Amino acid sequence: MKKLLLTALIAGMSAAPALANPYISGSVGLGIFGNSDLKDPDTGVLYTGANGQTYKSGIPFGGAIGLKHDAYRFEAALGYQSNDLKSYEGESITSGDSVSTLTYMLNGYYDIDVKSKSISPYVMAGLGGASITAKNTASTSDPIGHPAEEKSTSVFAWQVGAGVGIKAANNLTVDLGYRYLKPSKYNDSWGEYTVSSSNFLAGIRYDFQ
Structure with a gap:
């Protein structure tokens, strides 16, 4: 899927060089994983909210390459974050x-015109995939005694967000934004999980124009 997203963007850039300006961007921030509903594979019991699986905050970071045309931006983006576990089934x-x-992800943005040369609010949405790697050790306080393992699962993912771009120089924009990231369910030998993340990001975008 990663190759497909990059191929689609490159094809678009080569097809309309006179209509859109390319850009690159990078960001880093605070990632707050929501509590995961958890279905135990051994008992079939569904644990929800704080009784499921909870997480500590992480540091998301990523980069993107895209095209801007008038009020619209389209980009291919890669992102990464890691969140330590806080509790499992209340333990x-x-x-x-x-x-x-x-x-x-493939993301689309709409820059809202507020008649300002320095500030540009925006809304965005994205579709793509996520590779989720769960690292579990045998030392976890787990009454059922699940094994230690490290397993990666590829799932569908989507995100929505909003933010503001602040012009720092002719070709440079500081980006302050929020993203709600929602991958599909994933599973390992410890259970089946729902996951989501609220990410607060600060970044820089450089326009080639």
Whole structure:
């Protein structure tokens, strides 16, 4: 899927060089994973909210290459974040278990005209995929005694967000934004999980124009 997204963007850039300006961007921030609903594979019991699987905050970062035309932007983006586990089925975790998420998305943006040369609010949405890697150790306080493992699963993912671009120089924009990221369910030998992340990001965009 990653190759497909990049191929689609490159094809678009070569097809309309006179109509759109290319750009690159990078960002970093704070990623807050929501509590995961968890279905235990051994008992079939569904644990929800704080009784499922909870996480510590992580640091998401990523980059993108895209095209801007008038008020619209389209880009192919890669992102990564890792969140340590806080609890599992209500039991505290201190062993360093974690969930890492590598995303590859096609994003679309609409820059809202507020009649300002320096500030540009925007809304955005994206579709793509996520490779979720769950790292579990045997030292977790788990009454059922699930095994240690490290498993990666590729799933569909989408995101929506909003933010503001602040013009720092002729070709340089500072981006402050929020993203809600929602991958599909994933599973390992410890259970089946729903996951989502609220990401608060600060970034820089460089326009080639």
